[in-house]
Amino acid sequence: MTTATQTTIPGYTYGQPTVAHSPISAQEFDLLKQTVLWSEEDERYLRMAGDVLADQVEDVLDLWYGFVGSHPHLLHYFTGPDGKPIDIYLSRVRARFGQWILDTCRRPYDQTWLDYQEDIALRHHSTRKNQTDQVNAPPIVPLRYMIAFIYPITATIRGFLAKKGHSAEEVEKMHQAWFKSIVLQVVLWSRPYAREGEF
DSSP states (O other): OOGGGGGGSTTOOTTSTTSOOOOOOHHHHHHHHHHTTOOHHHHHHHHHHHHHHGGGHHHHHHHHHHHHHTOHHHHGGGBOTTSSBOHHHHHHHHHHHHHHHHHHHHSOOSHHHHHHHHHHHHHHSTTTTTTTTTOOSOSOOOHHHHHHTHHHHHHTHHHHHTTTOOOHHHHHHHHHHHHHHHHHHHHHHTGGGSOTTOO
């Protein structure tokens, strides 16, 4: 799976005109990056992580989906009015989730990337949840779970980063870069949940 697959992933609209425009200014984003101690070194190690993870994406998704599926309170946000999981919804989100792993590692964190983070945010919030895949699932993913998900998404990736024979120092730097990126993204995804002027 590479970023070239975007046209085959339902609902994946990175860089397209339909994507929401982020209200976060370049200056605000720069200050946010400074706050998480973001550096050029992190960019290099994220690219390395992308190379390490590229052929492991499905294995990562198996682990993450197993985690969600084993916790009914998380799986709930993929269910229909009958309480049963919506298979097409899970399948489409999984494909986008896989691409997100690679985008996290390989995309430049520019305005296009920032805009797509806003789009992802709106897809979890009541503003636009369910619209992309035209499903009738719960109308919002609560902010508490989005924040809490930082830990499993960060903790579980380390084992995959260590599978290609890199030194312990390289694995640690890839892992720290991933961790910083996840925090950055979840902060950006939280924007629609904040009251006006409080983000």
